[in-house]
Amino acid sequence: MRLEELFIVDGDVHVHESPAALAEYAPDPWDVALREIAKIPERYMDLPGLSPHGELSIPFPGGLERDTTVTSAAEMHEELAELHIDRAVLFPDHLLMIAKLPNADWAGSVARAYNQWLEEQWLAEKDSLLGAIVVAPQDPAGSAADIRRHAGRNGWRCVYLPACAVEPLYGHRSYDPVYEAACETGLPVVLHSVTTVHPVFPFQLHAFESASARHSVAHPWAMMANLTSMMETGVFVRYPDLQVAVMEAGMSWMPFLMMRLDKEFSEHRRAMPALKKRPSEYLAGVYVGTQPIEEPPRRGDLLKVIELFDGEDRLVYASDWPHHDFDHPQFVAGYPFDDEMRRNVMGLNAARLFGIDVPEGPYA
């Protein structure tokens, strides 16, 4: 099956929001701060005050050095067209680390500036580009208002919950306004993490020597921690219309989490008292991004994993373009799926999740 024959929706690509661009949309005094940050030579997602990453790895020549960024809608549209991607959901670069920012007013203002910038500079430019409204977890009320402000306008398709370094975890009642706004506007919430060292659960990542070790566990841990937290406080029960998706953590941890929580639930039902059915039955409603897709030596083994979490209808192709560990659609479509599953994974599941019209064609 050729890529041209598929309607390909990419659940996760990244735009580069420069501090100078955001400054145009930020209120006093944060516009001044953003212009000050803009004077600092940029390193890859590592800017003081905005994306304070704090890399611990020791640099050597060669090796991984992919720090590509995409800075305009036209550029993104062109690059995705080359990859045969028909629609893509845009996530930020720097703001992946927004939960690390200790000043709630700053974090909320930066998120609002980004959302307005994305709407005007990206979503208004290309129909292929779809938006994820950035939530500042430090400012749930402000974020809920921003969700209501943007929802329904051109291109917005989901709410982005930054899952890196977030405290409290997303089951906490303080996020209820965000979930209410998401349900009210009919937008799914998408958890997306990133790797950084920060002294909150689940990121005791300074214990590792390499960025690779941190990266291996940071993303799946972030998802497992937040979904467990959401299970504890009954988010899935209290917001039955809420659609939840996770990006950039791969998928093979999902059967583990389902079985682990089911086991706990059988012994400690009162620890998850709101649940009306097994945890796995709630998790079975969560959409899962493919990237970084697992590459078992026998590729077909991944289909067994997908079967274990019943993922055929909820697996969403994601490239993570232009980041270092992106998955080419040709590579993902090349897994031994049957044609129907291939169409679902590469686009139709995402179309259902994000409310995207599938154009006429040989797709369905």
Add this chain to the structure above:
Amino acid sequence: MPEDVAVATVSELPEGTHKVVRAGRRELGLFNVGGTLYALPNLCPHQRGPLCEGRVSGTVECTEETGWRLSWRHEGEILTCPWHAQEFHIPTGTCLAFPQIRLKSFPVRVEGDAVLVTV
């Protein structure tokens, strides 16, 4: 039938440099490692990335021979794919992470100033 194709001139490829060339319908990477020329396919076996557009460097090893300490080895002999950073040893085409994977290596010879590759 294999044929010899002129793909570059010797002066275009000083020691320690590499470039991507076309040989018939193939794209190859030409490498000058310590005065020896190598030609490898510009196609990564992982996700078909443009392998030979990557950087050449050494790499870090940690073996019994290094006393299980990190050591910088193979300076100038390691090619890293620009897409997902898989490393290959240029003289042998061997993938460092998965040594059972070896790139096809094309014979290279010099005639006068011409670099010829057999493809």
